[in-house]
Amino acid sequence: xxxxxxxxxxxxxxxxxxxxxxxxxxxxxxxxxxxxxxxxxxxxxxxxxxxxxxxxxxxxxxxxxxxxxxxxxxxxxxxxxxxxxxxxxxxxxxxxxxxxxxxxxxxxxxxxxxxxxxxxxxxxxxxxxxxxx
Amino acid sequence: xxxxxxxxxxxxxxxxxxxxxxxxxxxxxxxxxxxxxxxxxxxxxxxxxxxxxxxxxxxxxxxxxxxxxxxxxxxxxxxxxxxxxxxxxxxxxxxxxxxxxxxxxxxxxxxxxxxxxxxxxxxxxxxxxxxxxxxxxxxxxxxxxxxxxxxxxxxxxxxxxxxxxxxxxxxxxxxxxxxxxxxxxxxxx
Numbered sequence: 001x002x003x004x005x006x007x008x009x010x011x012x013x014x015x016x017x018x019x020x021x022x023x024x025x026x027x028x029x030x031x032x033x034x035x036x037x038x039x040x041x042x043x044x045x046x047x048x049x050x051x052x053x054x055x056x057x058x059x060x061x062x063x064x065x066x067x068x069x070x071x072x073x074x075x076x077x078x079x080x081x082x083x084x085x086x087x088x089x090x091x092x093x094x095x096x097x098x099x100x101x102x103x104x105x106x107x108x109x110x111x112x113x114x115x116x117x118x119x120x121x122x123x124x125x126x127x128x129x130x131x132x133x
Numbered sequence: 134x135x136x137x138x139x140x141x142x143x144x145x146x147x148x149x150x151x152x153x154x155x156x157x158x159x160x161x162x163x164x165x166x167x168x169x170x171x172x173x174x175x176x177x178x179x180x181x182x183x184x185x186x187x188x189x190x191x192x193x194x195x196x197x198x199x200x201x202x203x204x205x206x207x208x209x210x211x212x213x214x215x216x217x218x219x220x221x222x223x224x225x226x227x228x229x230x231x232x233x234x235x236x237x238x239x240x241x242x243x244x245x246x247x248x249x250x251x252x253x254x255x256x257x258x259x260x261x262x263x264x265x266x267x268x269x270x271x272x273x274x275x276x277x278x279x280x281x282x283x284x285x286x287x288x289x290x291x292x293x294x295x296x297x298x299x300x301x302x303x304x305x306x307x308x309x310x311x312x313x314x315x316x317x318x319x320x321x322x
Contacts, residue, residue, distance in 0.1 A: 011134040033134065044145045050134055051149035063156050063190035 004127050006100060011050070014057025017098035021124060028120075029089070032104035036087065042106075045084040049104075052082050056099060074118065075125050081114075090117035100124075138221055148193070155202070156190040162206040177205055 006019040007027055020029040036042050052066055070079040070090075080099075082089040089104040090113065102120050105113035140146050163173055170188065174181045186192065192199070203210045 009134055011136065011140075044143070047135065047140060047143035047146040048149040050140055051146050051153075053134075055150070055153055060153070061157055061160065062153055063188060065189040065191070066153070 001123065001127060001130075004124050006097070009053075009101070012053050012057045014054060015059055016057045018053055018057060018101065019098060020101045021103075021120065023120065028103035029101045032089075036104070042086055045087050048084045049082055049087065049089055053099075053101075070114065075122060077121070077125060079118070079121060088113060090114065092121055137224055141217065141220065149190075152190045152192050155192045155199075156188060158203070158206055158208065159184075159187050 002024050005022040007022050009018040009020055012018040020027040033046060036046055052062060055062060056067065066083050068081055068083070070081055073079070077092050077094065079090070079092045082091065086107050087104060088107060088110050089101060091099050091101045093099050102117050102124075103113065135143070159173075163169070168176070170181060170184045174184045177184075187202070192202075200210055
């Protein structure tokens with residue numbers, strides 16, 4: 001089983017904390033962010049994603065077009081998707097901890113990305129329950 | 134994620150913030166008036182597509198349209214511009230853990246200062262934030278001025294003074310977060 005850790009995202013400073021999920025020392029979200037940041041056209045949408053994260057952290061409502069729940073709810077933990085025109089960011093919410101960003105991807109690859117997201121989320125929750133035991 | 138100093142120079146960041154504010158403005162108006170998108174489009178004499186675009190958080194029309202929309206929901210637009218460096222300073226101060234300063238005077242003389250924040254245990258500080266002997270009324274005013282300046286410029290957000298003599302009543306000092314404790318009664322001055 002991979003080793004998981006949560007890295008607090010210091011740039012989001014609202015009421016609800018944001019973390020990126022680190023798997024075996026690597027944050028998938030950081031990899032995604034850095035790769036998009038080197039794309040002159042798509043990088044503009046990263047600022048939008050960060051704005052959405054800030055608003056979520058401040059408990060502000062958002063249009064479903066930009067932030068929606070991924071259904072059905074699995075493992076009793078709510079999963080969400082942040083949407084911009086071409087990008088998607090996948091995250092889930094843990095009570096008393098905050099939002100955990102797992103990974104991101106491009107719109108045209110969303111089916112595979114959602115599958116990968118769900119599988120990572122499931123193994124993280126298993127990892128967490130093992131630690132608790 | 135981007136550092137705040139870089140993020141705030143991105144037009145897309147502000148566009149996202151404003152579009153989502155407009156979404157919340159219209160959503161609240163619809164909720165308050167118990168109307169749906171179709172009824173709102175009819176009330177305003179606009180297309181359903183226009184309302185739908187706004188509620189998707191994609192308002193990007195002219196400045197005039199923006200003003201018309203705000204007035205239509207019985208509000209007025211108040212636009213504020215801030216200097217980038219001042220804005221960053223303000224954000225930085227907000228992110229710093231706030232501290233409370235306790236200053237104790239006995240027999241009109243300074244005796245101790247302790248500083249406390251949520252994360253820290255109280256710490257006794259070396260000296261005096263004020264060297265003035267408090268038996269002199271002018272010195273009391275000087276001390277208050279010093280404290281109010283300190284509150285504005287430092288991480289301290291509240292000061293409690295324990296003092297066994299009277300403090301002057303004055304309007305020349307902003308004493309917003311200075312509290313004086315005297316004979317176990319806490320009085321805001």
